[in-house]
Amino acid sequence: MIAYLTTEQFLPELQEEIKNIKSVHGNLIIADGPVQDSVWAQQIWLNPEVITFESITQAAKALKERGKLWACYSVDNHRRAQLIQDNLPKLKPRIMDFLSPLPSDPLGAWTLLDKNTLLVSSETNSVFPLGEIQFNEDKKNPPSRAYLKLWELFTVYGVKPEAGQKVVDFGSCPGGWTWVLQQMGCEVVSIDRAPLEPHIARLPRIHFMKTNAFTVKPEDIGAIDWFFSDIICYPEKLLELVQQWQNSGLCRNFVCTIKFQGKTDFATLKKFQSMEKAKVQHLYHNKHEVTVWIKTSSP
Numbered sequence: 059m060i061a062y063l064t065t066e067q068f069l070p071e072l073q074e075e076i077k078n079i080k081s082v083h084g085n086l087i088i089a090d091g092p093v094q095d096s097v098w099a100q101q102i103w104l105n106p107e108v109i110t111f112e113s114i115t116q117a118a119k120a121l122k123e124r125g126k127l128w129a130c131y132s133v134d135n136h137r138r139a140q141l142i143q144d145n146l147p148k149l150k151p152r153i154m155d156f157l158s159p160l161p162s163d164p165l166g167a168w169t170l171l172d173k174n175t176l177l178v179s180s181e182t183n184s185v186f187p188l189g190e191i192q193f194n195e196d197k198k199n200p201p202s203r204a205y206l207k208l209w210e211l212f213t214v215y216g217v218k219p220e221a222g223q224k225v226v227d228f229g230s231c232p233g234g235w236t237w238v239l240q241q242m243g244c245e246v247v248s249i250d251r252a253p254l255e256p257h258i259a260r261l262p263r264i265h266f267m268k269t270n271a272f273t274v275k276p277e278d279i280g281a282i283d284w285f286f287s288d289i290i291c292y293p294e295k296l297l298e299l300v301q302q303w304q305n306s307g308l309c310r311n312f313v314c315t316i317k318f319q320g321k322t323d324f325a326t327l328k329k330f331q332s333m334e335k336a337k338v339q340h341l342y343h344n345k346h347e348v349t350v351w352i353k354t355s356s357p
């Protein structure tokens with residue numbers, strides 16, 4: 059048995075994705091194992107156990123026997139769940155700085171299936187409580203909150219460009235991603251139909267092109283190390299743009315946001331997933347969109 063946690067907003071997507079579902083408990087899907095790849099799970103509970111208990115003390119003891127630190131996913135019986143959690147060692151918030159190392163203390167997850175039944179997983183796929191990733195945010199420099207998607211990808215997944223590399227940032231306005239990439243020490247070709255915020259446009263190593271991204275040919279830019287795109291467009295259109303750059307041989311690393319308007323476009327999502335070396339994930343900081351990255355050069 060494996061359990062997959064998401065948010066209320068993306069429960070339909072997770073239900074579409076996960077096979078052999080046994081039951082759904084709030085936003086937690088319980089399915090027969092083995093573990094399945096998931097785009098939409100915010101956290102995967104890897105070794106869930108069902109444990110019956112009578113008293114709060116008994117429940118807390120069962121948890122303590124299996125691990126030290128626990129995050130509670132509370133669906134109903136909130137008061138009872140809180141009483142159990144209060145009997146466990148206090149879990150400090152895990153608030154990250156950009157590019158800081160990940161917490162190393164193991165962290166489990168649990169929920170109450172009913173008044174007398176725990177579902178307990180001492181192992182999960184995320185070191186963050188219920189997969190919720192919080193940063194010490196920069197409230198001064200980035201002009202939008204989109205930068206948090208790159209902070210998450212670079213810090214948590216370790217997928218990031220190096221200082222001195224040349225990158226293109228498509229759909230860059232107002233400039234959050236361009237700012238992150240510039241801060242990483244990259245040479246940034248920043249492209250949007252709308253202008254960058256002036257305090258971003260003024261920074262060194264940023265070359266802004268005010269144009270339609272779909273009219274820019276790879277040969278116009280030349281060889282680059284990374285292709286970034288946060289353009290608002292249909293997934294099919296983004297796929298064509300990525301393929302055009304792949305076919306040009308001028309870029310080997312890609313990070314893109316696939317944005318959905320209305321319904322999730324599962325068919326195009328599958329096409330991205332089937333690309334060689336592609337990883338598709340709904341990041342904690344993604345809205346109704348997912349992030350795809352394709353890294354074919356090292357480091």
Ligand SMILES: C[S@@+](CC[C@H](N)C(=O)[O-])C[C@H]1O[C@@H](n2cnc3c(N)ncnc32)[C@H](O)[C@@H]1O
Nearest residue numbers: 204229231232233234235251270271288289290
């Ligand atoms: C979500 S915003 C990007 C936010 C940006 N990554 C940041 O961190 O500030 C999407 C951008 O895509 C741009 N966009 C949409 N279609 C475009 C196109 N055909 N060519 C260039 N930019 C486009 C919009 O102007 C908008 O600025």
